[in-house]
């Protein structure tokens with residue numbers, strides 16, 4: 001196991017601002033910059049960069065330009081606080097040993113303990129985890145909850161593990177990263193291919209090494225062990241509320257509108273259900289094996305049953321299309337709810353949806369953002385569209401600390417209020433800075449983290 005704190009400097013864009021003076025490094029406040037002067041100029045790039053960490057940095061720099069942050073502050077805010085890489089040896093069912101690579105990155109603790117999910121996927125890399133951790137920091141600030149950002153993951157295909165192997169891997173990984181964890185330090189949650197059971201194992205492992213139960217060390221737990229009502233659907237519910245806000249501003253009635261959802265998992269399947277309940281015709285959904293399309297609208301119960309029985313939504317009735325084609329369907333609302341980097345410079349011009357609601361983290365590259373903005377597409381950015389999950393994680397953490405649990409309607413009311421308020425604030429920033437919703441959300445989030453950092457000052 002090794003703990004690194006590598007600088008992100010070398011990986012920045014070519015046009016780096018000049019080095020800051022010692023005074024500037026004392027983390028002063030942002031200098032107000034006139035919106036037109038601050039507007040980022042698109043940079044010609046020979047080939048689109050699909051490294052999520054590099055495009056997270058590019059997004060950050062756009063917001064930092066608007067806020068007029070100097071180089072020193074940019075470095076403080078964009079460099080991950082801690083990065084841990086752990087080897088995770090696991091005894092497999094056949095008696096052999098496999099060693100997996102696990103990561104936990106804490107991007108910031110300026111506004112409170114760091115918070116962020118755990119991903120199990122064959123494509124997990126340190127850079128992906130760093131990007132996701134940074135987005136968590138801005139997301140928590142956008143919805144104004146007292147957390148910093150973190151993320152974790154293991155490079156593994158969990159579909160190839162038995163339940164027992166998955167449990168042993170989870171417990172060993174938890175033990176390896178436990179030096180960072182704690183209800184007042186760093187609090188994981190589920191992400192791609194992890195779920196409430198994973199969180200129960202993590203909480204139990206952490207608690208057993210302490211000798212007492214610490215429910216608040218992870219969120220997204222089952223109800224029986226300190227979970228919150230409404231957490232399973234929280235990401236989707238928040239995403240749906242954000243779609244309602246966008247549709248209202250576009251005067252687009254949801255009843256009768258059409259939608260496509262890429263990624264029929266925790267987030268995507270529930271967004272599809274919320275849309276369906278609001279009268280939206282969900283014409284296509286997908287998973288890692290492909291997509292299913294029926295322009296008359298899919299019967300979502302039948303899609304779920306097909307996924308349950310045959311392992312994929314593609315077994316449901318309808319036309320089989322690809323995960324690329326689903327993005328370009330003629331629909332009003334597109335919900336990317338799988339992985340990052342799927343809407344790129346190559347396909348952005350062909351996206352037909354009026355609203356792109358990013359249930360997934362990082363599905364749109366900065367180049368694609370520029371193309372969509374020029375087309376007038378409303379992109380509800382991930383750090384707003386999927387913030388319902390971490391919002392209810394925060395409620396779960398509060399309930400665990402108080403050992404007092406809320407009724408489902410209380411959770412729902414607070415969640416809805418939080419997302420509507422955040423949407424209003426982001427929309428206000430977009431008008432004030434004459435920019436798109438992503439940059440506006442980043443200006444709001446980065447601005448709040450910058451304020452906390454400045455007020456705290458630099459140690460020592």
Ligand code: NAD
Nearest residue numbers: 191192193235263264265266267287288338360361386389
């Ligand atoms: P999940 O594992 O439940 O679902 C992921 C879905 O994506 C599955 O349907 C899977 O088949 C599909 N998928 C995997 N690889 C794919 C590929 N290459 N192409 C198309 N589809 C593919 O995960 P989740 O928790 O729903 O997370 C999905 C996204 O939402 C991620 O970006 C995650 O970071 C984000 N998110 C999740 C939460 C949450 O509370 N679960 C919160 C905020 C953001």
